[in-house]
Amino acid sequence: MNLKELLNRPLEIGGKTIESRLLLAPMAGITHVAFRRLVNEYGGAGLLYSEMSASRAIPTENPKVSKVFCWTEDEKPKLLWQIYGSGPEEMAAAAARCEREGFFGVDLNFGCSVGTIVRKGGGAALLRDPEKAAAVVAAVRRAVKIPLFVKFRTGWEDEPENAAGLARIFEENGADALTFHPRTAPDIRTRPPRWEYIGRVKDAVKIPVFGNGNVFGPEDCAKMMAETGCDGVALGRIAAVRPWVFADWCGLPPPRTGLHLAALKRFAGLCSEHFKPRPAVNRFKVLTGYMAADFAFGHSLAVAVKTARDMDDAVWAAESFFSDDPPPSAAPNPNMLR
Numbered sequence: 166m167n168l169k170e171l172l173n174r175p176l177e178i179g180g181k182t183i184e185s186r187l188l189l190a191p192m193a194g195i196t197h198v199a200f201r202r203l204v205n206e207y208g209g210a211g212l213l214y215s216e217m218s219a220s221r222a223i224p225t226e227n228p229k230v231s232k233v234f235c236w237t238e239d240e241k242p243k244l245l246w247q248i249y250g251s252g253p254e255e256m257a258a259a260a261a262r263c264e265r266e267g268f269f270g271v272d273l274n275f276g277c278s279v280g281t282i283v284r285k286g287g288g289a290a291l292l293r294d295p296e297k298a299a300a301v302v303a304a305v306r307r308a309v310k311i312p313l314f315v316k317f318r319t320g321w322e323d324e325p326e327n328a329a330g331l332a333r334i335f336e337e338n339g340a341d342a343l344t345f346h347p348r349t350a351p352d353i354r355t356r357p358p359r360w361e362y363i364g365r366v367k368d369a370v371k372i373p374v375f376g377n378g379n380v381f382g383p384e385d386c387a388k389m390m391a392e393t394g395c396d397g398v399a400l401g402r403i404a405a406v407r408p409w410v411f412a413d414w415c416g417l418p419p420p421r422t423g424l425h426l427a428a429l430k431r432f433a434g435l436c437s438e439h440f441k442p443r444p445a446v447n448r449f450k451v452l453t454g455y456m457a458a459d460f461a462f463g464h465s466l467a468v469a470v471k472t473a474r475d476m477d478d479a480v481w482a483a484e485s486f487f488s489d490d491p492p493p494s495a496a497p498n499p500n501m502l503r
C-alpha cells in the first residue's frame with residue numbers, strides 16, 4: 166500500500182469516523198482558528214487540534230472575545246479541542262462545554278512540560294501521578310460521550326514501559342484514542358524522539374494510537390507507520406512550514422507553484438478576519454518564521470517580516486522575498502524549527 170492509500174483509510178474513534186489518518190497536532194500560538202482554516206481549505210487532515218486551553222477558563226469563555234476559544238462552523242466536524250489542567254472536575258466541566266459546542270472530540274494534554282503548567286499539576290505533571298491522571302480521564306469520560314483523546318509523552322524518565330503502562334491506564338479509564346510523542350517531559354525537542362516507543366504503546370492498547378514527532382517528509386510518515394504499527398500520524402511543525410502537507414500526502418489535487426506566498430497572503434487575510442491588528446500580525450510573524458525554514462536564505466524572510474510594523478508591511482516584506490521566486494529546499498532547515 167502506498168502512503169496515500171495508507172492515509173486515506175477511514176478510522177473509527179469512539180463511535181465516529183475520520184477520513185484521513187493525518188492529524189494536525191496541537192501547537193500553542195499556531196493552531197488557532199485562522200491557521201486551522203488555512204489547513205482545512207487545503208484539505209487532507211483527518212482532525213484539527215486546537216491550541217491547548219486552560220480547563221479552568223473554558224466553561225465561561227466567550228468565543229466572541231476569546232483569542233483561543235474560538236472556531237468556525239466548517240471545522241467543527243474535525244475539531245479536536247485540547248484542554249489542560251489538573252483537577253478532574255475542572256477538566257470534566259471543560260470537556261462538557263466542548264461537547265455542547267459540537268466539536269468532534271476533546272483531548273487531554275498530559276505532555277506539556279512548561280513550568281507554569283507543571284507547577285500547578287497540569288500537563289506532563291500528571292504523568293508522574295498515574296492515579297490522578299486516571300481520575301482525570303475517568304471524570305472526563307463520565308462527563309462526555311464525544312471521542313476522548315489523551316496526548317502524552319514517555320514520562321519523566323526515558324522508560325518505554327512507563328509509557329506503555331500509562332497508555333493502558335488511559336484506555337482502562339475510557340480514552341478512545343492516544344496521541345503519543347515519544348520524548349521525556351524535560352526534553353524540549355533536543356534529542357530525536359524514540360519512535361520505537363510508539364510501537365510499545367501501540368502494542369499495549371486496543372484503541373487507535375497516533376504517533377508524533379519529527380515527521381517532516383512523506384518517507385518519515387511511511388516509516389513511522391511501518392515501523393511502529395501506529396494507526397495514524399499527528400504532524401506538528403511541518404504543518405506550520407507547509408500547511409498544504411495534509412492535502413499533498415493524501416493525494417489531493419497537486420500543489421501549485423508559488424504556494425508559500427499564496428498561503429501567507431491567505432493567512433494574512435484570515436488572521437485579520439479573526440484577530441485585532443496587533444495579535445493578527447504577531448500570528449503572521451510566527452507562521453512566517455516556520456515557513457522560512459523551507460528556503461536556503463529563509464532567515465532574511467523571517468527577519469524582514471519580524472521587524473514589520475503592521476500587516477501590510479509584513480505582507481510586503483514577504484512579497485519582496487518571493488519576488489525572485491526562490492526554490493524551496495528539499496527538506497526544511499531543522500535549526501529553524503525549534
Ligand SMILES: Cc1cc2nc3c(=O)[nH]c(=O)nc-3n(C[C@H](O)[C@H](O)[C@H](O)COP(=O)(O)O)c2cc1C
Nearest residue numbers: 190191192193216217316346378379380400401402
Ligand atoms: C510552537 C509549538 C507549540 C506547541 N504547543 C503544544 C500544545 O499546545 N499542546 C500539545 O500537546 N503539544 C504542543 N506542542 C507539541 C506538538 O504538538 C508536537 O508534539 C511536537 O511539536 C512534535 O511534533 P513535530 O515534530 O511534528 O513538530 C507544541 C509544539 C510547538 C513547536
